[in-house]
Structure formats: C-alpha cells, structure tokens
Amino acid sequence: MNKNMGNEMLIKNGHVIDPANRINKKCDVLIADEKFVEVGRVKKQVANVIDATGKLVVPGLIDMHVHFREPGDEEEETIASGSAAAVAGGFTSVVCMPNTTPPIEDETDVEYVHRKARKARKTHVYTMGAITKGREGVELAEMGFMSQAGAVGFTDDGQGVQDPAVMLRALKYAQMFNVVIAQHCQDNKIAGKGVMNAGYYSTILGLPGQDGLAEEAMLWRDIQLVKKIKTGTVRYHAQHISTAGSVEIIRAAKKQGLPVTCEATPHHLLLTEKCCAEYDTNYKVNPPLRTEKDIGALKEALADGLIDALVTDHAPHLASEKELEFLAAPFGIAGLDCALALYIKALIEPGILDWPGLIRLLTVKPAKIIGVDKGAMTKGKQADVTIIDPDAEYKIDVNKFRSKSKNCPYHGWKVKGKVVKTIVGGEIRFSAED
Amino acid sequence: MSSKQKIENDIGHPFIEWKRKHLLGLRELSAEEITYILDTAAGFEELSSRAVKKAPALRGKLVVNLFFEDSTRTRNSFALAASRLSADVVEFTKKDSSVSKGETLLDTARNLEAMGIDIVVIRHNAGGAPTLLSKYINACVVNAGDGYCEHPTQGLLDVYTIRKLRGSLKGLKIAIVGDITHSRVARSDLWAMTKLGAEVTFVGPPTLLPPKIEQLPVKISYSLDDVIEKVDVINMLRIQFERLGGNPFPSVREYSHYFGLTVERMKRAKPDILVMHPGPINRGLEIESEVADGKNSVILQQVTNGVAVRMAVLFLVNQAAAQHAGQTL
Numbered sequence: 009m010n011k012n013m014g015n016e017m018l019i020k021n022g023h024v025i026d027p028a029n030r031i032n033k034k035c036d037v038l039i040a041d042e043k044f045v046e047v048g049r050v051k052k053q054v055a056n057v058i059d060a061t062g063k064l065v066v067p068g069l070i071d072m073h074v075h076f077r078e079p080g081d082e083e084e085e086t087i088a089s090g091s092a093a094a095v096a097g098g099f100t101s102v103v104c105m106p107n108t109t110p111p112i113e114d115e116t117d118v119e120y121v122h123r124k125a126r127k128a129r130k131t132h133v134y135t136m137g138a139i140t141k142g143r144e145g146v147e148l149a150e151m152g153f154m155s156q157a158g159a160v161g162f163t164d165d166g167q168g169v170q171d172p173a174v175m176l177r178a179l180k181y182a183q184m185f186n187v188v189i190a191q192h193c194q195d196n197k198i199a200g201k202g203v204m205n206a207g208y209y210s211t212i213l214g215l216p217g218q219d220g221l222a223e224e225a226m227l228w229r230d231i232q233l234v235k236k237i238k239t240g241t242v243r244y245h246a247q248h249i250s251t252a253g254s255v256e257i258i259r260a261a262k263k264q265g266l267p268v269t270c271e272a273t274p275h276h277l278l279l280t281e282k283c284c285a286e287y288d289t290n291y292k293v294n295p296p297l298r299t300e301k302d303i304g305a306l307k308e309a310l311a312d313g314l315i316d317a318l319v320t321d322h323a324p325h326l327a328s329e330k331e332l333e334f335l336a337a338p339f340g341i342a343g344l345d346c347a348l349a350l351y352i353k354a355l356i357e358p359g360i361l362d363w364p365g366l367i368r369l370l371t372v373k374p375a376k377i378i379g380v381d382k383g384a385m386t387k388g389k390q391a392d393v394t395i396i397d398p399d400a401e402y403k404i405d406v407n408k409f410r411s412k413s414k415n416c417p418y419h420g421w422k423v424k425g426k427v428v429k430t431i432v433g434g435e436i437r438f439s440a441e442d
Numbered sequence: 443m444s445s446k447q448k449i450e451n452d453i454g455h456p457f458i459e460w461k462r463k464h465l466l467g468l469r470e471l472s473a474e475e476i477t478y479i480l481d482t483a484a485g486f487e488e489l490s491s492r493a494v495k496k497a498p499a500l501r502g503k504l505v506v507n508l509f510f511e512d513s514t515r516t517r518n519s520f521a522l523a524a525s526r527l528s529a530d531v532v533e534f535t536k537k538d539s540s541v542s543k544g545e546t547l548l549d550t551a552r553n554l555e556a557m558g559i560d561i562v563v564i565r566h567n568a569g570g571a572p573t574l575l576s577k578y579i580n581a582c583v584v585n586a587g588d589g590y591c592e593h594p595t596q597g598l599l600d601v602y603t604i605r606k607l608r609g610s611l612k613g614l615k616i617a618i619v620g621d622i623t624h625s626r627v628a629r630s631d632l633w634a635m636t637k638l639g640a641e642v643t644f645v646g647p648p649t650l651l652p653p654k655i656e657q658l659p660v661k662i663s664y665s666l667d668d669v670i671e672k673v674d675v676i677n678m679l680r681i682q683f684e685r686l687g688g689n690p691f692p693s694v695r696e697y698s699h700y701f702g703l704t705v706e707r708m709k710r711a712k713p714d715i716l717v718m719h720p721g722p723i724n725r726g727l728e729i730e731s732e733v734a735d736g737k738n739s740v741i742l743q744q745v746t747n748g749v750a751v752r753m754a755v756l757f758l759v760n761q762a763a764a765q766h767a768g769q770t771l
Binding site: 097200201206207208210211212213215217219286287328329332333334335336 | 493496567568570571573574578590591652653655
C-alpha cells in the first residue's frame, strides 16, 4: 500500500457534498498519502489532477448489506467479483452478510473474508458475523473473537433469530463489544412458505404469500427486547424493512429514544408485488416486493429521517437457478453495479431527498451503525471518494455488470446518474472510461 | 368433411383464427374466447357419440402428458381427447418436480422437445410452471393444473356443463364451497363463470380464504346455510389434505357440519340446483353420498364433457401453432 506514499491527487472544480462536515459547495479536494488533506479552494500545483467540473464529489459510498457468496457459492459471486461490482457502483466500503456456506461464524472466517478482499484490492470489505452458530438460532456464536478479528456487527441474515430468549441474550452479550445486532425480521411461523407478498397478486397467481406481519411481528418483538435491556450500549438494526407497518414500529421506537436503526433497499422503493405477475423470478426477493402503499410509507420515512441507511442487499444468483418455477427459485436481486442510479430515480427525482440527504444515508450514517471511521472527507481520514456525473443518462445493461450474476430486474431501465470514478485510499480503483 | 368444415357446420358461424398457442389460464381469456372454446367443444361432443369416435385433426402430432402430480381423471381425459383427434400420446409422469432436487423443469421440457413434441399438457405443483415453460419452449403448452393457480380445462368443462344444462350462465348464482386458498379449480371457475355473466360466491372458513379475496369479483360467505337457498349451481371442492398447512379447521367432523353438502341441507336448496364436484370425491366429508349420486348431481356429466372440452383446447392451440409457424417460417 506504500506505493502511493507522498503521491498527491487533486480533484478540481467538483461540487463537493460531505454531509458529515456540512459541506455542499463547489470546491477542490486534495489527497496525499492516501488521506484527505484539504477540502476547499486548493491553490497548490499538483501533477495528478482530476477535473471534476460538473460532477459531484462525495465521500466514498458505503453499502452495509451485500452478499458476496464466498465461501461456498463462488459460481454466483466471489469477494473479487463482488468488489469489482462495488467500485463500479461507487461503493468504497461494503459489508458482507455471513450467510455463506459455511457461514461466517468464527474469527478465522472473518479473517478469510478480509484476506480475500485484500487480494481483490478493489473496495474495503467488512463482514458481519453470525449471531448464532450455524445461523440456527440456538447457541450464540463467538461474537467476541469475531469482533476482535474485525466483524462490524452480527446477524443471521437470510433468517431471523426466531427464539426471543436467544435474541435477548444476543442483544445483551453484544454490548460487551459495542457492536450492532442486525436482524432479518421474519417470523417463520407467520411467513410460512411464502414466496411473494401475501395479497391480491399471490391470490391470483396461486403462490403462497408471505404477509408483512411476519416482518412486523419480529420487529415489534425485538424492540420490546431492546426496551427491556434499557441500559448499556445495546444497538439494534432492522435490515431491509419493507412495509408501512414496520415504518410505524420504527417511528414509535425512535420517538421513545431507543437505540434502533433501520435500512431500506432500492427494490422496496421502486418495485411492487405486481412485478411478479408474469412469474419472473428476478422479482423474487426476501422480504418480498410489497405494495404502492408500502413504498409510500418508506419514502415518507426517508423524508422524515427515520431510515438510517440505504443498502442494496446485493444477492447474486446464477441464471440457471433463477430459470426455475417461481416457487423453487432462490430469493435475491443483484444490484451493486446500478444502485446509485436507482436511489436517484427513487428519491432524488421525485424530490423525496436532496443530494446531501441521499449521500448521508450512503456514507456517514451507515458508517456510524457499523462503527467504522468512514463516510466523511475529514482531514486525516483515509481518502475514499466517489465522483458522480448526476446528469449522465444511460440504459442499465446487466451484461456490463462486474458482478458474476445478472439476476437484476432493472435491465433496460433508462436511468440518470453515473459513477465516474471511485477512489479507495487515495487510489483510483474504478474509472468509467475503462 | 374436414374438421374445420364440421365445426363451422356445428357452431353455425365462421371458423375464427384462434391466436393462442398456449392455454395457461382463463384469467387472460375474454368472454368471447371462452365462448368460442365451448362452441368448438360442442362440435366435438357430437363426435363422441358416433360409432367411430375419431377425427383426423391432430394426425401425426405428438402430445405429451407431463404430470408432476398425481392425477387419473385429468390425465386420462387429456389422453382420450388427444387420441380421438388422432394424435400420438406420450405419458410422462414424474412425481418429484424440480422443487425437490433433480433435473429442472426446463431441462425436462427441452429434452422432450428434442424428441419432437407438438403439445405439452402439464400438471405441476408450482403456480406458474406452465407460464415458465411457454417462455422457453416452442411447443404448445396446455395447463392441466398448476399449484393453486389455475386448472383452465376444469373451469371450461364446468361452464360447459352449466351452459349445456341451463342454456347460459348469465344471471346465475353459483356457490363454490370449501378450501378456496388451495383450489385452482375455484380460481379458474371464478374467471370463467364471471366472464360469462354469473355471480359467484366463495363459501368456506376464513382460514381457507386467500389474502385480498375482496379485491376479486366474488362474494364471500362463511356460512353454507346462508347461501344454499339462493344458488342455482353449487360446486363442492375437495378438501385437499395434501395441501393444507397446519390445522385450518379443528376437525373433519366440524368442517362437515358447517360446509358439507348433506341431504338435510339439500332440502333447502332450489329443486333444480346443479350439484357439481371436480372430483375425486371425499364421500361423507364435503358431500354426502346420497347427494353426490342424487338427481341434482351432474358430477359424471362433468367428466364426460371434459373430454370434448379438452379436444377443443388441443385442437385450437394446435391451430394457433400452425398459424404462428406459417407466419414465422
């Protein structure tokens, strides 16, 4: 990593948006020794200049919910291919979910992810560890050792912790390490074998539905557990919330000042259950696509500042796995490559959020949840930067994805907003011209 | 006389070009299309009463019965329909679908297609499986029941039977009773019956009614007693124990008490009520034997009419495929 030592880079004339430092103006960014040196009018002559005229210059984006499938399902994605997709999408940090095969459930597993990521040398790759051994929801996994190895939180993602006593134990124990417990809220008894939202479309398509209540019941339960603990450093994060009911539960919890955060995905902001009407398995995702009403509630929550992070839940799957009956195909949408344009479409274009509002949810807010010193262009911090052309229009083409998998329902969508350059630790790791 | 001329003679109007090379469900069909299938079936019904029960319409064509679920009635009915139209029929029964491990549905279908099939008749436990097939293979796809989505030929034979006995479905009140959630028959019936002008009521316990049912063009009742006097047709669904999850009603005894079509209940029904059942019957559970075999029962006529309806469907999809081929080759 020393080859950049002393190397200076100047990003000139861009519009800098750094919500953490309340910067939202046209200025320059000077980077040296992999770190931010100055954000402002830089007079200094530097050999390495990036002209960012007409572009947005923002802290490197963070996606705290991705699946890179390694170890176990390398045919779908690897840490290397996922990392390449991440920087192409403008993400300088990602958090892998531990539901690999085998799961990330001890310190060696955490180190394995880090080693693979260093080798890929694209984006910063963090990982969460499993809450319970084997993600079985019974016995706690070694959170302490995993935290020491660098795990940035714990979740049994893909699966909610069903047993409330186990969940209570996890929330209490995690306080020792000041780490977040992230929950995939899904009560399996209520969810049953549901493969899409329980509603009008599941009824006419003859598919088992998964009621939003499955998410809400567990979310509500978890918040009671958090409330019960009261003291200490307990932190709870609800992953990919998808219903109007969940928004109300979060709203009430935040009103009480509970240490609760949550995230939303692009697909839950852009797509509804109606998309499943032709049995296209690219729309099969968990939590399932809901209704316009739920989208409305999520957008309102975003406008009100109730949602703390935007995440892709990038879930790559092979075409052959998705070319199955809707009932049999796996859940998941691959979306790292095109995520930013989707956030713009869902939130900037209809005026739900302004640019600083959007960037905040993709930088400093998720950084805080996972407890990493990132997401801001503060002097002395590692220089992760994303340069965006907000006006570039293009068509999403899954065949150009860096991700190994193309299970993405946005293929062919006309979108606006393109990542021009992704700089990680002062080094250009992605350039749109490449 | 060619079958085309024969149908023109029978239905008394010119032979229209049938455009759909697949029959996936009745939801997407118009009332005119459904009527056209029924009219075509009426022509074929006559054929079944002749000494030589065969027409040459599908001679040289290969029909595959691709059944991933148990079926006797529907599979035999399709086989009979195909052979009466002079097609060759291959039976392909595979109890484990790709939902469990093994060859995928598409691979199975592609293998069959490599053998030169013209029409796939598919029954599968996953809703939408026929739609999936229709997107990937060139052969015609006929849905013989997919999960609890649709069973279009059952819906067609049900309305065919009613139309034959009552002349029309317009204004008729029809009750469909039982496990609506897991019933593809209820859905196909609903689409066909309402499109042809009938008023349909689903009757069953709330635990066996699917989500957002109120958004469908149907009335809902939890009480067979409230409904029995008012309806012209009653279709008793089979309790599908293999699909029921958990314990949607406390006991068979209690279910029969509230939703069984008993001799006692029949006393309050209209005297000319048509009693239907898609079979196979659980005697004494959803319907008492005396009612199933009684004067109002048209259950066996449904079976008879099924063959004519399936002949019509096979004939029409094949016709559409020929048109498509003509256009694209």
